[in-house]
Amino acid sequence: MAQTAIEFNSVGYTYHSGTSLASSGIRDVTFTIPSGSFTAIIGQTGSGKSTLVNLIAGLSKPTTGEVTVLGQSLTKQSNKAQQAGIQQSVGYVFQFPEHQLFANTVWDDVAFGPRNLGWSTAKINQQVQTALEQVNFPTNRYQQSPLELSGGQQRLAAIAGVLVMQPQILILDEPTAGLDSGASQRLLLLLNQLHQAGVTIIMITxxxxxxxxxxxxxxxxxxxxxxxxxxxxELFRNAELMKHNHVLPPAAVQLGQQLLPPGTNLPLSLNELAKKLATQLKAGEQDE
Ligand SMILES: Nc1ncnc2c1ncn2[C@@H]1O[C@H](COP(=O)(O)OP(=O)(O)OP(=O)(O)O)[C@@H](O)[C@H]1O
Ligand SMILES: [Mg+2]
Structure with missing residues (x-):
């Protein structure tokens, strides 16, 4: 059986807990995520997605319940060292990670984490190069200031800065927001490759x-x-649950609901929809 990478046990998080400004982020959340799995987190704005992944990444401590990441436990009583332990064992690509770029060159920015860990220069150079190649960063811009890059290039540099640490768990908060479709597709392809290589991936999308x-x-x-x-x-075919939570099903499911006879197993991709429609049309022609 796959090992558990992450476990939440009745976890709640309240912002400004104990003050008059207290506001609930998440409540009574329990789940496990197996090592090596690819989990997507969805839900409407304000539903608690970022609050949840901040807890997985050890950026905040639960107000109630217990978070366990790679065997390390975090509760309200945990100390800073315990929190840091979790922070170091996950890679977190924030929403708009480019806001965190700060070094003089892209190369130095990506090399920052490895230098802090005291890796050898040869290892640093090799890993930084690999991380920048993984995200398809243009080779002629390695020595450029992050400030001189396009928004999409800044995003790629910031993601390389997380990948370079080779985290076992990679968390991404809407990594494709603001990227054009080509850059989005390349990034999503990279996530597939990392997943196949055994990385546990959690992505808000x-x-x-x-x-x-x-x-x-x-x-x-x-x-x-x-x-x-x-x-x-199972979720995408549950129209009621999706609607109740204000999330629209994938386009193929919506079109399938309109175009296919009731009771048909709804397609999840446009390809699958096209195949089902073609079969229907052929059957219709034969009936005539
Ligand atoms: N810094 C904060 N201070 C107070 N309340 C907050 C703070 N950040 C989030 N919240 C509250 O916590 C709840 C969950 O917010 P969260 O940011 O986790 O949602 P989200 O699903 O990530 O939304 P989005 O899709 O807009 O990023 C919301 O009701 C929000 O108002
Ligand atoms: Mg969010």
Whole structure:
């Protein structure tokens, strides 16, 4: 059986807890994520997605319950060292990670983490090169200031700065937001490759077609609570649960609902929809 990478046990997080400004982020969330799986987190704005992944990454301590990441436990009582232990064992690509670039050159920015760990120069050079190549960063811009890059290039540099640490768990908060479709596709392809190489991936995303095709698991957040955790196909065909949580199913499911006879197993990709429609049309022609 696959080992557990992450476990949440009745986890709640309240912002400004204990003050008059207290506001609930997530409530009573329980789940496990197996090592090596690819989990997508979806849900409408304000549903608690970022709050949830901040807890996985050890950036905040739960107000109630217990978070366990790679065997390290975190509760309200945990100290800074315990929190740092979790932070060091996961890679976290924030929403708009380019805001965190700070070094004089792209190369130095990506090399920052490895230098802090005291790796040898040869190892640093090799890993930085590999990380920049992984994200397809243009080779002639390695020595450029991050400030002189396009938004998409800045994003790639920031992602390389996380990959260079070779994290066992990689968390990404809407990594394709603001990227053009080519850059998005390349990034999503890279995530598939990392997943195949055994990295545990957790991604907040709105690309439901991609989720349907590539994620092993999906978690739906709604109103600070976990509304569903399981296989994407099961969730996307549950129109009621999706609607209740204000998330539209993938386009293929929506079109399938309109175009296919009731009771048909709904397609999750446009390819699958096209095949089903072609079969229907052929059957129709034969009837005439
Ligand atoms: N810094 C904060 N201070 C107070 N409340 C916050 C803070 N950040 C988030 N919240 C509250 O926590 C709840 C969950 O927010 P969260 O940012 O986790 O949602 P999200 O699903 O990531 O939304 P989005 O899709 O917009 O990024 C919301 O009700 C929000 O108002
Ligand atoms: Mg968010």
């Amino acid at each position: 709105h690309h439901l077609e991609y989720v349907a095709e590539h994620a092993d698991r999906v978690m739906l957040m709604g109103d600070g609570q976990l509304q569903f955790a399981g296989h994407p196909q």
